[in-house]
Amino acid sequence: MITTIEESRLLVVSDVHLGNPLFRSRRPFLEFLRYALANDFSVCINGDGVDIAQTSISRLTHDLSESANYFGKFARSGLRIYYVVGNHDIVLEHFLDDWLVVRVVPFLNVMSGATRIRIEHGHVYDELFVAYPRIYSLFTWLGAFALNIHPRVYTSFEFLNTGITMLGQWRKSWGKREPEPETIPGEAAYFRVAAEEVSERGFDYVLFGHTHKLGQVVLPNGATYINTGAWQHHPYYCEIIDGRVELKRVPTMEEAETTRLSWANLIERTRGR
Amino acid sequence: MLKTLATGRGDQVEEFGDGEVIVREGEESREMYVIQHGSVVVTKRIEGREVELARLTRGSFFGEMSLLESQPRNATVRADGHAKLLVIKPGGLLLKIRRDPTFAFEMLQHMSHRIRDLNDRVAQLMHAEAPRDNVRVEMAVLQASTEFSSPMARQTQAGGVVAQPPRSTRQVAG
Numbered sequence: 001m002i003t004t005i006e007e008s009r010l011l012v013v014s015d016v017h018l019g020n021p022l023f024r025s026r027r028p029f030l031e032f033l034r035y036a037l038a039n040d041f042s043v044c045i046n047g048d049g050v051d052i053a054q055t056s057i058s059r060l061t062h063d064l065s066e067s068a069n070y071f072g073k074f075a076r077s078g079l080r081i082y083y084v085v086g087n088h089d090i091v092l093e094h095f096l097d098d099w100l101v102v103r104v105v106p107f108l109n110v111m112s113g114a115t116r117i118r119i120e121h122g123h124v125y126d127e128l129f130v131a132y133p134r135i136y137s138l139f140t141w142l143g144a145f146a147l148n149i150h151p152r153v154y155t156s157f158e159f160l161n162t163g164i165t166m167l168g169q170w171r172k173s174w175g176k177r178e179p180e181p182e183t184i185p186g187e188a189a190y191f192r193v194a195a196e197e198v199s200e201r202g203f204d205y206v207l208f209g210h211t212h213k214l215g216q217v218v219l220p221n222g223a224t225y226i227n228t229g230a231w232q233h234h235p236y237y238c239e240i241i242d243g244r245v246e247l248k249r250v251p252t253m254e255e256a257e258t259t260r261l262s263w264a265n266l267i268e269r270t271r272g273r
Numbered sequence: 274m275l276k277t278l279a280t281g282r283g284d285q286v287e288e289f290g291d292g293e294v295i296v297r298e299g300e301e302s303r304e305m306y307v308i309q310h311g312s313v314v315v316t317k318r319i320e321g322r323e324v325e326l327a328r329l330t331r332g333s334f335f336g337e338m339s340l341l342e343s344q345p346r347n348a349t350v351r352a353d354g355h356a357k358l359l360v361i362k363p364g365g366l367l368l369k370i371r372r373d374p375t376f377a378f379e380m381l382q383h384m385s386h387r388i389r390d391l392n393d394r395v396a397q398l399m400h401a402e403a404p405r406d407n408v409r410v411e412m413a414v415l416q417a418s419t420e421f422s423s424p425m426a427r428q429t430q431a432g433g434v435v436a437q438p439p440r441s442t443r444q445v446a447g
Contacts, residue, residue, distance in 0.1 A: 003379075004332075106375065106378065107375055109332060116331055120375065124375070193372075194372070197369075197373045198375075200280060200286075200359050200373075201307050201309070201332060201376065202309040202310065202331045202332045202359075203332075221280060
């Protein structure tokens with residue numbers, strides 16, 4: 001299993017959740033792959049690219065079939081698709097290997113120019129996932145149940161989860177004189193702590209997904225922690241070109257339709273926003 | 274050592290200047306190091322000669338053998354240019370793995386790679402038609418490198434998964 005790579009041009013996305021009706025990411029993801037291919041970027045799907053835990057095989061197949069056709073084109077162009085396993089696709093750990101078209105890995109250490117980047121989904125740092133796996137599985141199952149009732153029921157479920165996390169952060173910081181180190185809004189502080197721990201091993205950037213909370217924080221040791229969020233509310237991706245790492249917004253299909261611009265042109269327009 | 278810094282997480286970071294010795298062969302120290310910036314050179318004295326075993330760069334680690342086995346240092350490690358290293362003390366390895374579980378995965382991956390590499394080199398040397406003296410020195414280097422990754426190597430050999438290279442090594446060297 002090869003987990004250390006060199007890439008001069010790489011795009012990183014996380015939590016695309018193909019197959020999940022709430023995300024409706026089939027078309028945007030297809031356009032994203034098309035954009036990457038046209039601009040000579042390899043692609044890293046940083047976990048939960050396919051939502052095996054909360055969707056049916058038929059939905060998954062429907063969302064994945066066209067994208068899968070693109071995977072072969074990447075290989076023929078000398079580009080790669082890296083798939084980092086997350087928690088909603090954890091069964092893919094059975095397929096950790098280099099499958100020529102897609103390389104399935106538990107994490108990636110990327111050298112781009114002189115910059116060293118760590119890409120990991122981040123679920124192994126989720127205290128609930130590690131300490132209470134059964135409760136976590138129950139929540140995942142309840143989430144799938146909520147999705148089957150209506151995606152909005154699932155959204156309220158997620159909203160409640162964010163509320164509980166923020167309440168927990170507020171309770172921890174209550175009465176403390178020293179301000180807590182900066183974290184990504186709505187994300188439990190232990191993800192930032194984990195990113196700092198990993199970065200101590202000589203990484204300039206640490207990229208996580210998992211929490212669906214988009215943002216970036218400069219860590220006390222000078223490294224940067226980025227969470228690329230999810231493709232549900234804020235479709236973003238990370239662009240890596242010769243060691244330069246930037247978080248960028250993915251335009252929605254609605255935006256592309258209303259502005260009558262091609263999706264790829266819209267990406268150019270949204271650069272740096 | 275140029276300076277020692279404490280990280281916000283209670284770990285220690287040490288900086289070394291070019292050519293400075295980080296660990297010396299035979300020394301009784303137990304720390305393990307992860308290279309944050311720069312690179313290091315690993316050398317060993319074999320038959321009066323200083324032989325370079327490896328050159329390690331950013332993200333690599335060394336010193337795990339002394340930490341895991343409580344044995345004296347097997348090789349000398351020097352900074353190659355300015356080097357900044359994260360220090361993991363014997364009492365801190367389990368804590369490090371608990372806080373950064375993939376570090377254990379990477380350590381195993383690294384050691385597994387070393388064993389595979391050494392097995393290949395043993396096989397190559399057994400078939401080499403090199404002058405006998407060269408083979409002897411090569412074997413000594415190989416033995417040193419094998420010790421460099423000994424915990425896993427011994428386990429694998431004890432499990433009978435691979436052939437017994439040390440015995441063959443002695444036969445060729447003798």
